[in-house]
Amino acid sequence: MxxxxxxxxxxxxxxFLGFLLIAAAVPILALxxxxxxxxxxxxxxxxxxxxxxMEPIGGAWIQFNIRYYMFALVFVIFDVxxxxxxxxxxxxNRLGLxxxxxxxxxxxxxxxxxxxxxxxxxxxxx
Amino acid sequence: MMTFTxxxxxxxxxAGPGLDLKSSFVDSLQSFGLSxxxxxxxxxxxxxxxxxTAAMVGVLxxxxxxxxxxxxxxxxxGPEFAGALGVLQPMADGLKLLVKEDVIPAxxxxxxxxxxxxxxxxxxxxxxxxxxxxxxxxxxxVGVGIFLWISLSSIQPIGLLMxxxxxxxxxxxxxGLRAAAQSISYEIPLALSVLAVxxxxxxxxxxxxxxxxxxxxxxxxxxxxxxVGFVIxxxxxxxxxxxxxxxxxxxxxxxVAGYQTEYAGxxxxxxxxxxxxxxxxxxxxxxxxxxxGWGFPIPVEWLASWLSQxxxxxxxxxxxxxxxxxxxxxxxxxxxxxxxxxxxxxxxVRIDQLLDLGWKFLxxxxxxxxxVTAALKLLFPLAFGG
Numbered sequence: 001m002x003x004x005x006x007x008x009x010x011x012x013x014x015x016f017l018g019f020l021l022i023a024a025a026v027p028i029l030a031l032x033x034x035x036x037x038x039x040x041x042x043x044x045x046x047x048x049x050x051x052x053x054m055e056p057i058g059g060a061w062i063q064f065n066i067r068y069y070m071f072a073l074v075f076v077i078f079d080v081x082x083x084x085x086x087x088x089x090x091x092x093n094r095l096g097l098x099x100x101x102x103x104x105x106x107x108x109x110x111x112x113x114x115x116x117x118x119x120x121x122x123x124x125x126x
Numbered sequence: 127m128m129t130f131t132x133x134x135x136x137x138x139x140x141a142g143p144g145l146d147l148k149s150s151f152v153d154s155l156q157s158f159g160l161s162x163x164x165x166x167x168x169x170x171x172x173x174x175x176x177x178x179t180a181a182m183v184g185v186l187x188x189x190x191x192x193x194x195x196x197x198x199x200x201x202x203x204g205p206e207f208a209g210a211l212g213v214l215q216p217m218a219d220g221l222k223l224l225v226k227e228d229v230i231p232a233x234x235x236x237x238x239x240x241x242x243x244x245x246x247x248x249x250x251x252x253x254x255x256x257x258x259x260x261x262x263x264x265x266x267x268v269g270v271g272i273f274l275w276i277s278l279s280s281i282q283p284i285g286l287l288m289x290x291x292x293x294x295x296x297x298x299x300x301x302g303l304r305a306a307a308q309s310i311s312y313e314i315p316l317a318l319s320v321l322a323v324x325x326x327x328x329x330x331x332x333x334x335x336x337x338x339x340x341x342x343x344x345x346x347x348x349x350x351x352x353x354v355g356f357v358i359x360x361x362x363x364x365x366x367x368x369x370x371x372x373x374x375x376x377x378x379x380x381x382v383a384g385y386q387t388e389y390a391g392x393x394x395x396x397x398x399x400x401x402x403x404x405x406x407x408x409x410x411x412x413x414x415x416x417x418x419g420w421g422f423p424i425p426v427e428w429l430a431s432w433l434s435q436x437x438x439x440x441x442x443x444x445x446x447x448x449x450x451x452x453x454x455x456x457x458x459x460x461x462x463x464x465x466x467x468x469x470x471x472x473x474x475v476r477i478d479q480l481l482d483l484g485w486k487f488l489x490x491x492x493x494x495x496x497x498v499t500a501a502l503k504l505l506f507p508l509a510f511g512g
Binding site: 013 | 299
């Protein structure tokens with residue numbers, strides 16, 4: 001077991017793995033218990049897709065315009081930006097003024113990108 | 127008093143800072159002749175099961191509070207027959223959902239349909255890894271700390287999208303897409319406002335973040351130095367939890383129940399559980415990041431000198447340790463109470479208003495907040511964590 005635990009070079013992450021197993025066991029146990037004790041019947045129109053009491057017209061797996069994909073693209077840019085800023089923020093007390101100016105330039109470039117996306121209408125829902 | 131102090135030092139192991147249950151557990155097992163390795167291994171699952179139980183009890187209490195407070199807001203009585211004041215009602219609900227039939231629609235994708243709720247619930251439970259209730263009272267003080275929560279919370283939209291798509295139902299699909307769009311829109315202001323707190327604490331560790339807020343009691347809480355960040359964080363947390371006024375993914379007047387439409391029985395219960403665990407977790411994290419976590423409103427040093435005890439006296443350590451847990455939970459439940467009241471006082475926003483608020487208001491403001499924090503930290507290093 002010693003060798004198994006020393007596999008983790010970072011301290012504290014063995015607990016992460018252990019808790020992942022426990023957290024995953026919760027829904028699995030719940031679903032298995034449900035399967036074992038719940039009644040089962042497939043009669044009638046029980047398995048019909050719900051569409052406000054009507055017979056469903058067509059499926060939902062069709063091609064249609066997802067209006068959110070531009071948001072998703074902008075999200076990726078800013079999410080990566082945030083990840084880059086985390087180490088900067090943690091070490092900021094040791095970096096001083098120069099790091100502040102560098103981060104200012106970095107954020108300014110992204111603000112220009114945000115302004116561009118805004119002007120282009122990427123942030124409009126309609 | 128002497129015997130009590132002896133008990134406290136020998137069995138609870140509070141020689142170090144705060145309650146250290148781990149070393150006392152390991153020590154007491156070693157006294158039974160087990161090896162240190164073995165004792166540590168036996169310890170490992172205990173805090174996890176304890177936190178998991180705490181989370182579940184927290185959900186039961188929150189569900190009961192939600193029903194009671196909602197009832198009071200509408201001048202109803204609410205649940206009252208299951209146990210005194212209806213406290214057993216959430217248990218009865220859970221039991222009912224456990225024995226209900228599991229219906230998978232004939233046209234749905236069975237595997238993704240079942241995997242969706244699991245993928246929503248597991249990351250939310252896993253985030254409890256970093257919630258501290260005291261100096262050493264957390265499962266693991268991992269190096270990435272609060273960042274772990276931010277990365278885990280990005281897994282949730284995948285589960286929502288998955289269950290919305292797998293249902294093969296138009297309401298579910300629209301609800302799932304809305305949920306994903308909402309989640310990603312509010313994640314960036316959320317991460318940026320956490321970033322400002324991290325900058326003031328010089329650390330990602332949740333324990334460090336709380337420690338830096340407990341120099342002068344109430345006055346040194348982050349909420350005074352980060353008022354804008356606090357408001358942004360709270361709004362984003364409500365949006366991430368899909369609480370009113372941001373509950374568009376399951377807006378019942380338009381989308382029946384959004385991505386949950388086709389779900390019944392235990393799988394619906396997993397969504398329900400997930401959203402309430404997320405609410406309690408978020409409230410706990412607000413209290414950790416901005417409201418001093420387990421800290422008292424009055425500095426502990428004053429209390430110790432008032433009781434004329436040295437600060438590291440076992441009795442003081444025991445009292446601060448256990449009252450610290452109460453303080454964390456109390457602050458979190460005040461925020462839960464606020465969230466429930468908000469549910470009955472604010473109307474639901476439209477999807478375009480929601481996205482505008484996230485992208486055109488909260489994102490620029492949180493960027494400015496971050497830069498202002500950095501500038502203030504350069505100007506006044508002492509007040510902003512050195």
